[in-house]
Amino acid sequence: xxxxxxxxxxxxxxxxxxxxxxxxxxxxxxxxxxxxxxxxxxxxxxxxxxxxxxxxxxxxxxxxxxxxxxxxxxxxxxxxxxxxxxxxxxxxxxxxxxxxxxxxxxxxxxxxxxxxxxxxxxxxxxxxxxxxxxxxxxxxxxxxxxxxxxxxxxxxxxxxxxxxxxxxxxxxxxxxxxxxxxxxxxxxxxxxxxxxxxxxxxxxxxxxxxxxxxxxxxxxxxxxxxxxxxxxxxxxxxxxxxxxxxxxxxxxxxxxxxxxxxxxxxxxxxxxxxxxxxxxxxxxxxxxxxxxxxxxxxxxxxxxxxxxxxxxxxxxxxxxxxxxxxxxxxxxxxxxxxxxxxxxxxxxxxxxxxxxxxxxxxxxxxxxxxxxxxxxxxxxxxxxxxxxxxxxxxxxxxxxxxxxxxxxxxxxxxxxxxxxxxxxxxxxxxxxxxxxxxxxxxxxx
Numbered sequence: 001x002x003x004x005x006x007x008x009x010x011x012x013x014x015x016x017x018x019x020x021x022x023x024x025x026x027x028x029x030x031x032x033x034x035x036x037x038x039x040x041x042x043x044x045x046x047x048x049x050x051x052x053x054x055x056x057x058x059x060x061x062x063x064x065x066x067x068x069x070x071x072x073x074x075x076x077x078x079x080x081x082x083x084x085x086x087x088x089x090x091x092x093x094x095x096x097x098x099x100x101x102x103x104x105x106x107x108x109x110x111x112x113x114x115x116x117x118x119x120x121x122x123x124x125x126x127x128x129x130x131x132x133x134x135x136x137x138x139x140x141x142x143x144x145x146x147x148x149x150x151x152x153x154x155x156x157x158x159x160x161x162x163x164x165x166x167x168x169x170x171x172x173x174x175x176x177x178x179x180x181x182x183x184x185x186x187x188x189x190x191x192x193x194x195x196x197x198x199x200x201x202x203x204x205x206x207x208x209x210x211x212x213x214x215x216x217x218x219x220x221x222x223x224x225x226x227x228x229x230x231x232x233x234x235x236x237x238x239x240x241x242x243x244x245x246x247x248x249x250x251x252x253x254x255x256x257x258x259x260x261x262x263x264x265x266x267x268x269x270x271x272x273x274x275x276x277x278x279x280x281x282x283x284x285x286x287x288x289x290x291x292x293x294x295x296x297x298x299x300x301x302x303x304x305x306x307x308x309x310x311x312x313x314x315x316x317x318x319x320x321x322x323x324x325x326x327x328x329x330x331x332x333x334x335x336x337x338x339x340x341x342x343x344x345x346x347x348x349x350x351x352x353x354x355x356x357x358x359x360x361x362x363x364x365x366x367x368x369x370x371x372x373x374x375x376x377x378x379x380x381x382x383x384x385x386x387x388x389x390x391x392x393x394x395x396x397x398x399x400x401x402x403x404x405x406x407x408x409x410x411x412x413x414x415x416x417x418x419x420x421x422x423x424x425x426x427x428x429x430x431x432x433x434x435x436x437x438x439x440x441x442x443x444x445x
Contacts, residue, residue: 090220208235
């Protein structure tokens with residue numbers, strides 16, 4: 001058996017994981033359950049089965065939500081086993097389900113990625129999405145699906161460099177941007193930068209950083225994932241400075257670098273921090289509205305987000321619904337910090353979205369490569385949003401955010417999807433308008 005898959009023997013086939021598996025709930029096919037997939041891994045690794053279309057479909061269909069791993073009494077490392085199995089699949093059959101070539105440059109953390117992000121913003125400003133998706137060859141298949149997933153408006157992410165507070169700094173942090181930052185997360189990254197600068201921290205966007213490697217690893221490209229991990233280790237150095245990673249999926253991957261590259265990554269793994277947990281450590285200072293909230297101009301060296309509106313005041317309360325990403329719940333176990341921080345935000349009523357114990361179906365590229373399953377998992381969550389009628393959805397994963405945005409648009413629901421940093425900044429800087437149900441941090445610059 002493949003040495004990386006030996007831990008499949010830890011599974012005792014008890015079936016306790018089945019009620020927690022979203023794909024098994026959809027199909028009721030044992031091959032789509034965790035123990036069924038483990039049986040397929042064992043057969044594939046021993047040579048008893050070949051990587052045919054049927055085996056591949058069962059293994060490719062796994063969301064990687066790791067709900068099974070979180071409750072397994074035998075401690076089966078299912079996430080790592082699935083990565084090993086997909087590497088074996090890649091070795092035996094070649095490429096599996098892939099993103100359309102037109103979209104891939106948007107997920108590159110280099111000059112080509114930044115250029116693609118700039119082109120995306122031009123595409124967004126022109127408002128030609130409806131026309132483009134009606135053109136032959138663009139409206140169907142994975143490309144049409146990917147175009148539907150693109151956000152309608154974004155802004156540029158903070159450029160590499162050091163952003164300083166107006167006074168003496170109380171410390172320094174790195175801000176991890178990853179491969180999605182340039183194209184999709186300008187608002188979130190800028191909001192996080194401004195909050196941290198407001199609290200007196202120097203914020204450095206390291207020029208040497210890149211993608212976390214999760215997309216490569218989960219598609220069977222282990223060597224490529226290892227290369228980007230080593231690049232990030234070099235880019236962030238060994239200074240001991242905390243690395244703030246907004247996305248739960250990226251943060252999971254960064255924390256698990258020791259599994260991928262060995263002991264050299266242990267110290268770095270310990271430096272990777274959750275923004276919500278980090279902000280909680282600051283106590284009530286963040287929400288001291290008498291100080292006027294973050295000054296967007298205080299982040300010297302960068303352009304601020306300049307929203308419009310006003311913050312909740314007096315007896316005004318704004319309801320937000322929180323979606324908890326799978327990696328946040330099942331792997332990092334940091335959902336408590338996110339919920340507690342949001343509940344401290346003045347004028348904010350925090351409710352958890354119904355079905356938070358289930359994956360929304362985004363799962364990285366899964367929402368594009370497996371659209372039927374992804375939409376089936378998202379639909380009940382969209383209906384929960386309709387019932388709750390929140391002012392905003394708050395989540396901490398870019399895949400979940402893009403999936404929700406597309407689903408809400410399709411359902412005709414005008415509800416913005418924000419990160420914790422965006423919501424908090426909009427409130428403490430006095431920029432949120434209850435009447436304006438729009439992304440308060442989106443501009444067209």
